[in-house]
Amino acid sequence: MAEEKQKRVTDIGPPHYEKFLPPVIKENYGKWKYHEILKPGVMVHVSESGANLYTVRASSSRLLSIDKIRKYADLADKYCDGYLRFTSRNNVEFLLTDKSKIDPLIQDLQVLGHPVGGMGNSISNIVHTQGWVHCHSAATDASGIVKSVMDELIEYFTEMKLPSKIRIALACCLNMCGAVHCSDIAILGIHRRPPKVDKSRLKAMCEIPSVVASCPTAAIKPATYEGNPSVEVIEERCMFCANCYTVCPAMPLNDPLNDGVSIWVGGKVSNARSEPMFSKLAIPFIPNNPPRWPEVVGAVKNLVEVWAKNAKPYERMGEWINRIGWPRFFEMTGIPFQKEHIDDFKHAGLTFKRSVHLTY
């Protein structure tokens, strides 16, 4: 045992990335000249040296078994000398130097159930969170909605027929591990019922001052319950952010009758053409309807298709809406406008229409 202890190493950090780069990348690192999308899911990078690097991008469920990862490894061995990578949107990419191997690889990926695509003017993979698979504060599942939406929209992943790229993201609560707040379409799990204070356990589990301080709207105040310190929630001040639950497990917000999904539109992170933008509220609430959330799928599909039909080339969702204006957005998508769409948090006035630039 003592020997074991001595061998314990810490703080070594991740392995150096150079170990995992294929020779074509090592040789052409920083020397890439241009790239070209050859067909959906396939691109070539051309180096100043004349070398070509082909990338084949395949879809992934992000939640992967080790069996599947081993199959990816086998494909990498078969087609690309064992080299592959994953993308910032959780796709898997195979890195080839032999052009003739592209189609057989795509065939094998099809058989494995991982269609190729997600490049150029398409819908790439939906960045998402853990949901009911692994999270304590989820207001909805993540993987199930993603699977249902992508099954319906798969043609926009495997083809490039949209006006521009469109980025969809899902976060299962306001903590937004997936940072969905700057997406063309964001699917966001929301709670709608104030926390139910577990009075008998609160004292043992939580620090009262930090629970009180955690609330951004001062909706929590100290109280006494059967002679013990506890807290009380001023319900009309609660906007369901779940900050209190994060610091105190005795303040759960999860509630099957009231939890569900909201949909946001028009955000982007790229600086191309317009500056980065936040997503804005499109649909305040859709109830959870597992296993396939047909209402959410329908709403997302409608947004994608109304945008695709009306946007000019290169126009992202938010750029299209900025051109046509929000009244026409609501009209064209058929989404009813209601009180919840109007901001009433800090600096809300900045989001009011402060001109007569209107269309009739």
Place this chain on the structure above:
Amino acid sequence: MAKEKRKTPKLDELEKGKWPSFVKEIKTAAEKNPMAEDLLGQLERSYEEKIGHWKHGGIVGVLGYGGGVIGRYSDLPEEFPNVSHFHTLRINHPAGWFYTSDVLRKLCDIWEKHGSGLTNMHGSTGDIIFLGTRTEELEPVFKELTDIGFDLGGSGSDVRTPSCCCGKARCEWACYDTMALTYFLTMHYQDELHRPAFPYKWKFKMAGCPNDCVASIARSDMSIIGTWRDEIQMDKEAVAEYAKSGLNIQRDVVGNCPAKCMDWDGKEIKIDNKACVKCMHCINTMPKALSPGKDRGACILIGSKAPIVEGALLSSVLIPFIKLEPPYTELIDLVDRIHEVWAENGKNRERVGEFIQRVGMGNFLEAIEVEPIPQMIAHPRENPYVFYEEYYEEDGEDSDGQEEEK
């Protein structure tokens, strides 16, 4: 031992369709692994009841580290005993998410032995996620990970695992070496990454160009985005090729330029580079003809975050342009000054962006010794409520503004 297969009619629906199915992944793992089997059962229950069944975290981890493991327990431990503990390990990924088949197999072997056999490739912060194991397995997993050269990533109020786009490894637009900087920062801040000592989390994200493929401007306390300050490089023959091949240069390229700094006379593109805002649109549209200039570096922005606690923020400009080359002294000095001010004065669970909102950007800049410049703002303030810090007094005034008694 033949156990009757658990019925999961709701989840079975999610095996259908063309998109890769996470349910198939869990079922594959469940054939050999009782944890994955119980995960399937508990998830089916969530689908029936429309509610999650995981308890709030709990402090678990490996010796000497304060982060890297997320404690997770089932709230139905009697029914699903194999997920009574179901802790997640965050494993610091190699920069750019490049792997060899060999190293992936080694990671799989470790997880086959010690956990559920389920992963995320990757988590939101960029880490490899090992999804679900018991407390007593944490040290053995950690030992085997370090044996093959891997270490845990960040969680809680620490430096989170830095991540980046693939940069110079496979992109002609990379204006600095994102992977080199990511590796450098990860190694430089190992202590801060493993031992939470800040008011809240701190994220670095490195994007090689203003397209920002890693969304750094939306979700990192320090967003380091590649850019350039000289002229866009142009291959005139390639421009002509694009025109010949049918690209509508006037409408699609020039017409979409936000700075209106381009002209097309049917033969040549002229760019007023002084007016160019480096948005990338023309370069994205004509990658064979146009590329970023030669004087490349990065813009450093600060403060983005998701809504919790006080509302979502985008990062804003702190240093408009910096050359980023080893040993990165200027950058490290800046980060250390920021960390010092924020760690000293930030409130519990206050991200640096919210800290800046509370104390004021002007005061923050003074504290970190950075001069205010107009590149930092969209426009000057619109309200006259200025906190002037000094005023003149008449000779002989006392502190109340009254004339002193003679």
